Amino acid sequence: MRRRQDLSGYLFILPALAIIILFRFYPILQAIRMSFFKWGMAGPLYTVGLKNFGRLLIDTKFYQALGNTFWYVAFAVPLTIILSILFAQMLNQKIPGRGFYRTIYYLPVVTSIVAISVVWKWIFNPDRGVLNALFGIFGIEGLKWLNDSRGIIEILLAPFGITASGFFAGPSIALCALIIMAVWHNTGYCVIIALAGLQNVPGQYYEAARIDGAGPWKTFRHVTLPLISPTIFYLMITQSIFAFNTFTPIYVMTQPPGGPLGTTNLVVFYLYEQAFRLWNLGYANAIAFVIFIIIFILTQFQKRFIERRVHYE
């Protein structure tokens, strides 16, 4: 027997479908097509075949942007998650003012990144900034922050007579400033998610750990951490993708954008620069293609690698 068909179903999804086709599906096809063309805003369009991808392979600025993005994600995401688990663990106890702390910690999340960037640029100001003033109170010499292109691994290894350069110089002080801001901005969101994960851990596990005589650290290490590993796993994926897409702070804070010496140039900003400042739309699409592949692999890799250590009940 055939099921009765509701043809009105097509009418109901039509508005959404039309927009998805025109503004989601078609652009993707277009992006694939465009990456094989030289595509400026004016002038004739001609096929360049794989030249856009060939150019990408030898583009040292692109490699630098990839390296910067790697360091940015590799520092910002774990720091944010570790900090937020610490906060969440403390907020998960009977403590006066829990709601108050949650409200405060979450405040940066609802603030626009443009406004945040404006304010942090001022905080990081090398001559007048409040951060260097705080350093001064403790007798620490201020840093040049957003103007400092020296890599932190480079700085740490210098006393030992080892010179690290290029990718191995690590994130520059300028990029570290952006990482600090990113950690500040995203901790609140991760605290809320981690707190939800912690509250789902059944009380009897803690009870059992207590009877077995486990101290707070052992309980955390062998009971809490395994049980909230799905939450951590989720946060790592979403935060990595989110960090990978960072654009606004580079646009607002760095001078020249992506500087100093290209050490804060992240891939999405590089794509923007190629597409909308230099109008190399075809080349920008080749970059977009690489971004898509990396995010895809990242998700898969994290899934495979971490899932083995994730405990599901």
Add this chain to the structure above:
Amino acid sequence: MNRKLPIHVFLVLGAFWMLLPFFWMMTTSLKTQMEALRFPPAIFPHALMFVNYLEAFKQVDFSRYFLNTIVMTLGTTVLVFITSALAAYAFARLKFWGRDLLFTLFLAMMMVPIPVYLAPSYVILSRLGWIDTFLALIIPWSVNVFSIFLLRQHFKTLPQELFDAARIDGLNHLQILTRIVVPLSKAILVTIGIFQIVSNWNAFLWPLIVTHSDSMRTIQTGLAYFAQAESTNYPLLCAAATFTTAPLIILYFFVQKQIMESYARTGIKE
């Protein structure tokens, strides 16, 4: 009590760390420029320069930027409600050929990262002649797949008897949706609406790309423009940063739970 002391210390330090940039933004916004540039800085302003706010507001056309943002937010939110409710109803309650395939296609579109869209969307919008218009700000964002997903999940939980009874009463699907289903979905619609307000208010990259003229700037592109124009006048910059974030922060204090929930559920930030 004593055992908990380190926890309190840590949490208070955390709160300081979270609030410091806000405090610094507001205190700088009330200083004179001379005072702001003093080093080491004064913590509190000598005289409260509320006039900075007026001046920042007049320096560039912030009232226009606010208006544009409100139009953009209202437009996308209303359209997202309409397209999501209709599509979610069809996906949840109607049977038609290709339904599940189409839904999978919708969900698959969520997997594509936003940077991939930027250049091709620009080309499409300029062919349509929409660059620098509200259409470019609103229409491409008038569908939100996650909203469809949330509503569909909810519509599926509604009891079948409700729909059978409505059919017997002679209501068509559109009437069932608007008169029965929507009133039963208020909580989710609020979640979606709040998410729309927050993400439109804070949207930056898209408006930056699809609009050029000053009269089409939104709050965020306007603020970024102002930051470049007045790059060293920190009191004015901080005043502008304060009054552009204030509306959302006020909203946040009223509907904090819903904002946290909508972010936790959607998990997407722009």
